Amino acid sequence: MSQSVRASADSLIERLRTRFGRRAVALCLALLIEGVLLLALLSLAPPFSPPKEVKMTTVSLDAVSEEAQEEPAPAPPEPSAPAAQPEERPVPQPPVPAATPPLPLPPPVIPLPSDQMAAADISTLPQRPAAKRPVMGPPDIRPSGDTPRVDGSGPNGEPLYAASWYREPYDSELSGYLSTASGPGWGLIACRTVPNFRVEDCVAVGEYPQGSQIARAVLAAAWQFRVRPPQIRGQPMIGEWVRIRIDYEMRRGG
Structure with missing residues (x-):
C-alpha cells in the first residue's frame, strides 16, 4: 500500500514539475x-485546563479600647430635698356691710282750691274725634246726583241731558271725518244711549x-x-237722549 501511495505521490510531483517547474514543487513540499x-506538535502537547480560583476568607476584628472595657463607676447618691414646710393661709375677714342710702323725702303737698281742682280734671276735656278709616275698593267714578237737562229735545220731543264721557x-278717531269740514268751529248732535x-x-x-x-x-x-247714560235718582237711564258737542280747532303745524 505504501508503494502505491508513494507511486501516486511521485506521479503528482512529476506532473507538478512538468506543469509549474521545480521551484513550485519545492515550495509545495x-x-x-x-x-x-x-x-505532530499539537498531538504531543498536554491538554489545556483553566486555572483554579483560590477562595480567600477575610476576617475583620474591631479594636476595643481599654477605656470602653472598664465598667463605669456608680454615681453618688443625690442629696435628699428638705421637707416642705406648710404654708400659712390668710384668715378670711367678714364682709363689711354697705352703708344704706337715706330714703328720699316725699314732695310737699300743695293744697288747691276746688275750682282749680275741677279745671285740672282731664276727664272733662273734649275728646278728639276718631280718624276716619279709608274705604278700600275701586274708586267711585259715577257722577254725583242727577244729570242736568239742557235746552232742546230729541226728534220726537224727548228730553235732552248733558252728555258725560x-x-x-281720540284725535285719530275724529281727524278723518273733520278733514271734510271747514273749521274752526263746533258741531252739536243729539243721540240715544244704548248699553255698553x-x-x-x-x-x-x-x-x-x-x-x-x-x-x-x-x-x-x-x-x-x-258716553255714560244720564242718571236720575242715582240710577242710569239707558235709552234717554243726550246732547254731544265736538269743537273743531285748526292747529298749525310746527
Missing part, C-alpha cells in the same frame, strides 16, 4: 512538511259756522263715541 510537523274720543256706553239714532242739532259741515262730520264719527 516545504508547506506539506511544515503542516505535518505542526500536527265714558271715554273721550254706546249711542245710536244721532241727529244734527246745530253747527258753527253755518254751512261748515262740522255737524255732518260729527254724525259720521258718532259710532265710536263712548
